Amino acid sequence: MYKTWYVFDGDKPIQAVIRNYTKNDFQGLIEGQKESFPPPFPEDLWWNESQLSEHVERYPQGALCVEIKGEIVGSITGLKIKYDPNEPEHTWSEITDDGYIRNHDPYGNALYIVDICVKPDFRNLGLGKWLIQSMYEIVVYERLERLIGGARMPRYHLYQQKMTAQEYVNQVMEGKIKDPVVTFLLHCGRSPVQVLPNYLEDEESCNCAVLMEWKNPFIRLV
Template identity: 30%
Template sequence: MVYKEILNGAFVVRNATLEDAIRMEFVQAKCFPTLHETELMNRNHFANHVKVFQEGQLVVEKDGLVIGSASTLRCDFPEHDSTFLEETDNLWITNAHITNGDWMYGIDMGVLPEYRGLGLSKEMYKARHEICKQLGIKGQIIAGMTIGYGKVSDQMSIEEYCKRLENNEFTDPTITPQQHAGFRWIRAIYDYINDPEAGNASILMYNPVDEKYYL
């Protein structure tokens, strides 16, 4: 389990509890305003995540108030593409979570807009890495949303955007920070999520706890 003061004690990152579910719902809604309502997690989803795999659910607190959260499940390495709803068992994770899975799949991470730019997401990634080590998990997998596509969607297709992003021709407000946090590109997944701002796409990435697990 995790409980750690971060950023000179201004914040705390810890495992989520059932009591956090309502506030996690609030963070989710504020962080993903363009995500389709069928893919937004609510308090019941977050509560079930805690019941299924509490070690993998995190929140960030400031002065006792949850201002960020992250949700995960355990899985085997994804050899084939799936949609966000398929990967998460329609957001519940009950049937998607593999108790002895080798990888931690990060299905959600958000920080309230007024607290962005402080490195809180990176701190949650670090905390998840420590959990992976504690549980003997090979590392983290994420499907990062190509959220920067919305600003250039009138100029190029999502396929071209992902290709140019892979070639480091420009940066993306989600994918680039995730790469700076240690995640490595696997492949683009099209029609992964219902969010026009991201072109409905995501980038599958991974960050192993040991070099021997690199592809």
């Protein structure tokens, strides 16, 4: 994939590029992770070069970055899996092979989002939504059934003593709580499926996530 378009910083249009990342981009991608996920996010969950090598070798179509003026300012990574909506339970570690995606299935029916990040200084440009949109395009192009992924709930720790994770999601859906990740993905067209307990070691989300999906509108699913 390679596409250019304009995003707006206030009233000023700025050209952006989304393309497949390569081995030459690894250092920029790792720096982007560090800026995007500062502590208390676990450092061992930042990308390393071994993981990135697997991404570009096993499924380069699902390894995308976004550039502004030649600087990598965000990325998104996916793998193909065989997904059974009747058995949605999983952890991030299980379904992504701890981020190495060695379990990528070329014959899978769904695109699973392993990770998305945008550097904080560039989050006012709407780049995250464009990265998600690019993954939707892959779903359509490869005739997959859906895009899915576990969404962190980074404000849940503020409410854990008052409500369950499912109640928190319900409050987000009612517009009573705005969650940086879940609300963002709703704006991108994703829909919640169910809460995933013990999804990822994540202090802010109390180790929980909500599985969210986008169905291919050109394929009728029962």
